[in-house]
Amino acid sequence: MWKFIVRRLIITMPQIVLLSLFVFIMASFMPGDALTGQIGPDVDQDRLQELREQMGLNNPWYIQYRDWILGVFQGDFGTSFRYNMPASEIIQQRMINTIWLSLVSLIFIYALGIPMGLISGRYNDKLIDQVITSYTYLGFATPIFIFGLIALWVGGFQLGWFPTGGSVAPGLEPGSLEYILSKIHHLLLPGLAIALIGLVGTVQYLRSEIIDTKQKDFIITARAKGAPEQRVYNRHIFRNSVLPIAAFFGYEITSLISGTVFIEQIFSYPGMGNLFLESINIRDYTVVTALVLLFGLAAIIGALLSDIILSIVDPRIRIK
């Protein structure tokens, strides 16, 4: 097992280096740079040239890459042009927000999705299953940015139950109980919006697995042995059906840090997805490359986690 993990990790290293190189080259092909947005009658063109020189933007890409990668090995990801602060610091700030949001939405997804999938699978083709299934179709078809807007409009503006933007109410002391409650309050609506759309996959997988497992021989055996229906479902069927969901769990972790652009935009929530998009838009290369590196790392670790989880749940696929 450990061998397997270590081997996987060793393979990922060159992958990440390649990824960073690739991203860096692509980024240097993008038209414009971080100072394009500054041009105007109030700003002196020579000053911009001077700044480009100072920031090393005039160097060829391989020199820039070398400078950058040397910095990375020392834990220095460079300075964000837009934020005037170390890229690692701004990413850290946003990542905390995103992790909280993803965590809340993950909890919602599993708390709602698993029971729905169970019910739907157990009572398949009954009315309740039809309701749930049609909900999942609807969920598949509804784009998240529309659902987010509707959720905000209903929950935030019409009913007024939730705040309509941001991650915390202004003016609260960080760390105080009020602050934490305010944070949670701000997380509920966007988290729910993500979950209500995001859970459809979970429900569908679980449902079809359960329907599948229901007809397996060992279930029939269990029933024949007189196991109560509740026990058949909870112990025998559920355990065997949850496999694909467990397999996806690792990938879900990946999405924990990458964030969701749409929801973050709609709820003015300062998270990673938003940061990534705006950094690309204004050519804030240092942040873009640092983020891609991070996302790449997360994807690789997520895949690894999925494999590990799977091998724990299902001994048959364990690699020898």
Next chain:
Amino acid sequence: MSKSLWGKYFFVLMLALVLVLAACGGDDDTSEEGDDPETDQEETDEGEDDGEDADSEEGTEEEDDADVETNEDGEELYDIEDFDTVVSNDGEPMDGGELTYGLVTDTPFEGTLNFNFYSGTYDADILQWLDEGFLSMDDNYTYTQDGAATFDVDEENSTITFTINDDVYYHDGEQVTAEDWVYAYEVIGHPDYTGVRYGTAGFTLIEGMEEYHAGEADEISGIEIHDDLSFTIDYERLTPSLLTGGIWTYSMPKHIFEGMEIAEMAESPEVRETPVGFGPYKVDSIVPGESVSLSKHEDYWQGEPNLDSLTLQVVNPNVVVQSLENGEVDLVTSFPTDQYPDNADMEGVEFLGNIDMAYTYIGFKLGDWDEEAGEVNYQGEDMKMGDVELRRAMWHAVDNDAVAENFYHGLRWSGSTLIPPSHPAYHDESIEAPGYDVDEANRILDEAGYEDTNGDGNRETPDGEELTINFASMSGGDTAEPIANYYMQAWGEVGLNVELVDGRLLEFNSFYDRVGQSGEDDPDIDIYQGAWGVGSDVDPTGLYGRGQLFNFPRYASEENDALLEDGLSDEAFDQEYRQEVYSEWQELMVEEIPVFPTLYRAILYPANERVTNYDINVHSGGTEYDLYEIGVTEESQ
């Protein structure tokens, strides 16, 4: 439920979804471009905040109330003349008032909260509450003696002496001194300085600044501190621009920043977390990228502010209407003008408006950039667009009033000169710009020899060659594409074959790259549509001077040089003379047409009806009420 019935329901559902999609798609677009950090900067692109009524110049605004004007689609037209700049609520501000000010953007604000380092628009919106310049401005953007400091110009020795009032205090209680102001010059001029502010005349004209900036001198020889409150700056020469926004008027609290590495200042907590200024409100706490809580600065030099506390909060452009409607925000930094027609009668909210300091224009490439000489290489007649008659005909061929009415509900209107009416003292209304006149356009082209010789419906050059004009236009917003198409169609109607560069609209960054922001002009571009925000100083040298990289049309002429120079000469300290010079310059531009302005625009500011003493000009100059006077007359619901 039977299968067929399900199918029907499903179909209806899908239909509804498609409609929702279509409706929301629009929303999404406007937000994106409105908040694109760059577009908010200097180059404003299409479809952002707009303007005024097409007919305002004809003076028809009087009848607007009686019979409402409409555009081709029967939608109501608006006129900037109908908007006030001051809220109508003239009640006494209540004690202990609280107000929320919305920063309309879909990206978090940068949080570089110091005038000497900021570059983002939203940071400036925040900064105006907690810090301010020493000098105030009148409505022609000229410095007055009413600010926190006075100045005395000595034209003979080309020096300006500044004296700070003795009652100006920072939020932390320290008195503001001449050292603090001079320190800002020392930081910005320093070789290690990381911001963009250096390089304008307000710095480079100072004696000894170049040496200091190059690291050859330890101090700026042209700045002399007399005592705690006064100092003199010795300029190489004085220009009127200095007095219309050229002087750097912001301080840098020396007692806080002294001892810090200049290269590290911008990222320091003193800038990002606990900024200190001498403005009417002081910072209590900041949630990075989201909100700032402020409370009043009781020792504010103009008097005690009327509000107890103030919250600045990011509001997504998608929900700004709802946030205003339910009173979550009282004032906002900007309002997407395309949402105005649907919300003109919003309950509890009053819309104020003014002419924006910006214009949209069509530019003609008349040369390229000479990197070595550092100036434009005007090639005149050799370029495809080199014939001024061709350019004039193209101006005649487009109906900007129709664009303004149909795309902007009259909140933009057709432009005439390159100094927009936001600068009333300098904008010359009497200049007659080529208006919409297809016959005239055809006549000019016929006379100039652009005729259709091969019968393909398009005109050829006088030499008989095929003429295809390549048009670069920026993407962004719902209106970018239809407007670009409209222009091409209008030119097509006078027989000019105009095509989009690459057959599509260009993304913001690549647009400016190819138009020439780095000096490498794309020879494939013949004409382009752009927009400029103009500074408080009218001097157009930065955009049309010979040595200016941002002179994208690459136009230069001796007459132009002379006029631009005159506008900054000693005589131009006399405002009348300066007006004359810039009138002539505007006239020259209308004759030579290196670019022609297509649309001027209005900017709208909604305000909750409980807000009093609010004048939207506080953002620029010549205001009736200053920021500290803003108050509320009742509690928020």
